[in-house]
Amino acid sequence: MHDSRIALVTGASRGIGAEVARQLAEPDTHVIVNYREKVKRAQTVADDIRALGGRASTLGADISDETAVAAMIAEIGERFGRLDMLVLNASGGLEQGADSGYAMRLNRDAQRRLVELALPLMPTGARIVFVTSHQAHFYPHKAVPKGYAPIALSKRAGETALHGMKHEFDRRGIHFTVVSGDMIDGTIIIRLLQRRDPDAVDARRSFAPLPTVEEFASAIAGAARSPYHPGIVYVGGSDYLVDRSA
Template sequence: MTNPLAPGSLDGRVALVTGSSRGIGADTVRYLAGAGASVVVNYRSKAPRAEKVVAEIVAGGGTAIAVGADLTDVASVAAMFERAAAELGPIDILVLNASGGMESGMGDDYAMRLNRDAQVNVVEGALPHLAPGARIVFVTSHQAHFIRTTPTMPEYEPVALSKRAGEDALRSKIAELEASGFEFVVVSGDMIEGTITATLLERANPGAIEARKQDAGRLFNVAEFAAEVAAAAVEPVPADHTRYVGDTSGFVRESNA
C-alpha cells in the first residue's frame, strides 16, 4: 500500500484512530504511523488483533500503543484518552472511524448509541487532551451522508440514519471547536469493498454490493479509502467541511452539506 503522506511529515504528532484494529481504521493508523505520528490503536474487544497492528508499526520503527475502550461508555472513553495522553502526549489527530449497527444481539438502539451518541461522547472526552490546532476527522458513507435526499438499501437504512445523526450532532459543534482552535472534517465515501459492513450487507441482500459497484463504476477498497482518510487528517479543510471520496453523481446534495 502506498502511503499518501510523506515520510516524516507527522514527526512529533500524536494520532488516535477509533476502531483501528482492522479494516479502514487499521490501514489509516498505519499510514499515519508511516508518516511519523505516534499512534493509538483503539479496539473494543479484540486486543490480540490490535496488538498485532501495534507490533507491525513498532517493527517498522514507529511508535504505537493499543488501548481498548467501549465507545458507548463515557468512563471507558475517558480512560482511553487519559492513557493516550499520559503515554504519548496531547492528541493532534483524532479519527472517528468506529461505527456499526448491523451486528446482531446488540439491541435495537445500538446503531444510534454508537454512531451518534458515542461519537459526541468521544469528541467531548477528547477536548481536554487535544493539542492546539488539532483536527477531528469523522468517517462516513455517501449512503449515510446523503440519506435525507437519496434513499439507500433498506438493510442499511438504520445505520445510515444513525451515522447522519452523528454527523449532524458533530457539525453542530463546529463553531465551538473552531473557537477553541480545533478543525473538523467529514470524509464521505461510497460502499467500500472488503469491509465488515459490505460483508453483512451482501449477506442480508445478495448482489447488493455488486449492483452498487455497477452503478458507481468502481468501489474503493479498504487501503484506498484509508489513504483518503489519512490525507484528510492533514490536507486543508474543505469549505463545507466535507471530503468526498469516489463518485457522488447518483446522490442528491443538500445546499448545506
C-alpha cells in the same frame, strides 16, 4: 525520537481503521490503535507499524461505554499530555444481538462524548476526522440497502451532532473534516450487505469499481494530516454528488 504528534484511531483493529492507523504512521507520530474487544488484532496492527520503524500502542475501549472512554482519554492525557489527530472511525449497529438503540448510542452519542472528552487535550491546529458512508451522509435523500436505515440514520445524526460543535472547534482552532465513502470493496460490511441486499451492492458495483480500503484510508489519513481543511472529502460514488434530489 520524541513523539511530536499523537493520533488516536477508533476501531483500528481491522478493516479501514487498521489501514488508517498504518498510513498515519510516520517517524514523528505515535498512533494509538483503539479496539473494542479484538486485542490480538489491534496488537498486530501496532506491531506492523513498529516493524516499519513507526510508533504505536493499543488502547481498548468500547466507545459506547462512557466509563471506558473516559479511562481511555485519561490514559492518553497521562501518557502523552496531548492529542493532535482524532479519527472517529469506529461504527456499528449491524452486529448480531445489538439492541435497537445501540446504533444511535454508538454512532451519535458516543462520537460526541468522545470529542467532548478529547477536546481539552487537543492543541490549536489539531484535527478531528469523522468517517462515514455515502449511504449515511446522504440519508434520507438516497435509498439505502435493506436493514441499513438505522445505521444510516444514526451516522447521519452523529455527523450533524459534530457539526453542531463547530463553534467550539473554531474557538479552539481545531479543524473538523468529514470523509464519506461509497461502499468499500473487500470489507466485512459489504459482505454482510451482500447477504442482506445483493441488488444494492451489485448496483454500486455496476456504477463503477468500488473504492478499495487503501484508497479510502488514504483519504482519511490525508484529511488528518493535510494542511488544507476541505470540510468534506468524498471517495467514490460520483453519482451521489451530481444528483442529490433522486
